[in-house]
Amino acid sequence: MNEADAALVTGAIKKYYLDHHDMVPTPDKISRREFGYQVGGGSMVRHLSYADERALRVMLVGTAPSDVYCSNACYRFPTFAMKEKSWLDASLIFDIDAKDLGLPCRVGHSILVCAECARVSPAAAGKCAACQSQKVTVRSLPCTKCAAASLKEVAKLREILVDDLGMDDSSIHVYFSGNEGFHVHVDPGSFDALGSRERAELADYIMFKGAIPEAYGVPRAPGAKLGLPGPDDPGWRGRLVRSLGAAPAKKAARAGHAEFQKTLGSAGIGARIDPQVTTDIHRIFRMPGSINGKSGLAKVPVPDGSKFDAYTESCLIDSAKVDITAECPHRFVLGGRRFGPYSAKDTSVELYAAVYMICKGFAAAR
Ligand SMILES: [Zn+2]
Ligand SMILES: [Zn+2]
Structure with a gap:
């Protein structure tokens, strides 16, 4: 990301944390948690700790990180090196990602962004169609089928947690990750003392x-x-x-x-969770209410039972118009509006759509 793009994205994120601090719940036992963040999608800074809600908020607004993570574990010394943190417990977390579900729609909305020339190519090309470079990153546009299929896996997981493991339904909290996944957080409970090996057994059970x-x-x-x-x-x-x-x-x-x-x-009846997330008891995990730097969308709660439109509910960055140059071969819907397709076109779009396309590599600030 060049300087102008980074400035636009960071400015938008800063305003989000100023305007929407109520979207970011303060983690319980905050002083026992390890935090980490990235700025502009750069390298991870971790082993951080915040004494209280105010200290966390000062960091969010002051640093405007592209991504913020908080440990599901509690430690006696969260800022120490991993081996010296003195692990106390960790609540259960689950990750269900659309890209792991092998859905047939994926290829249609996956796009390759070239690391050499920044042009985009269809996923089927396998390399950059403009300069033939193999150095390409796969980026995906939102798809309602992907979100629906992921939510079906979330429902399977929920049923297993409640019916088989005896969890209280109200202790299970589902979030849209802000990009393509769904995260499930379970309130502190009787599973928190489990080590990595026991959690691996639990993951196997859930996955059938x-x-x-x-x-x-x-x-x-x-x-x-x-x-x-x-x-x-x-x-x-x-x-x-x-x-x-x-x-x-x-x-x-x-x-x-x-x-x-x-x-x-x-049989295909297991819930398709990412077992690595569930078994890693030292993970720092995307914080609820925070911005996802892959999209500029927020990690937001998925309400129970009601219809949930992930790409409207999570779209909380400002809607002031900004000028960009966009190259995005597919149309997409964000915040209830349609965008694209754009072929290397100068255009003016809502800030949230500009941030979204810049984060994906489909646009540059102008
Ligand atoms: Zn290229
Ligand atoms: Zn899809």
Whole structure:
């Protein structure tokens, strides 16, 4: 990002933190948390600590970081080196990202931005169509299908947390990450003392990984009596039968142990979380209410049950018009308005759209 682009983006973020400080909830036990941030998408500064809400706000407005992160863990000494922090506990977090879901719509709204000449090319080209450079970054435009598919995974996760792990539904908080993902934060509770290995087991369970036919009443010995679960059985046993249907489940079981193992593998009923996020107990995680430097959109809560338009609700940067040069091959909708396509065109757009395109590499300040 050149100086003019960085100045425009940082100015917009500064105004966001001035106008919308109520959007940024103060983390509980704030003085026990480790914070980190990046300015203009640059290198990460971490091992920081803020004594209270005011100190955090002074940093946000004063530094206007492109990205801010806060540990889900509490430490006795949050500013010390990792080994010396003295870890106390960490609340559970989950990340569900549209780019990990293998959706067929992805290629249609993915765009390559060239690191050498800054021109854009369609994802299918595989390299820069202008200068043939292989040094390209994949950037994606918002897609309602991606958001809907991710929210479906969030709903699966929520059901498992409540029904199987006994969590209170009101302790689960879902956020749109501001780019393409959804984050799930669980209030402090009985899982906070778990180490990384136990969390990996928890992640496997949630993802329905490592399921074996024996657990579903399908023994290895050919001809042995089957003990298939019923649809109302708790946990995965009932969920599997409900998903397959009682008759197809029975048919799959009769096909034998090896075939049933394949059925388990292709059932697609696990929630597709990123296990690395859940198992990392020292992670600093994007802070609720903060701006996502990949888009200029904010990480905002997803309300329960109501319809949620991620690319309107998170669009909180100012709407004053600014001049940019834009090169964006696809149309996109942001803040309820349509933008693009632009082919290396001088134009005037709302600040939030300018920041969005600059962060993605589709525009430059003019
Ligand atoms: Zn190029
Ligand atoms: Zn999509």
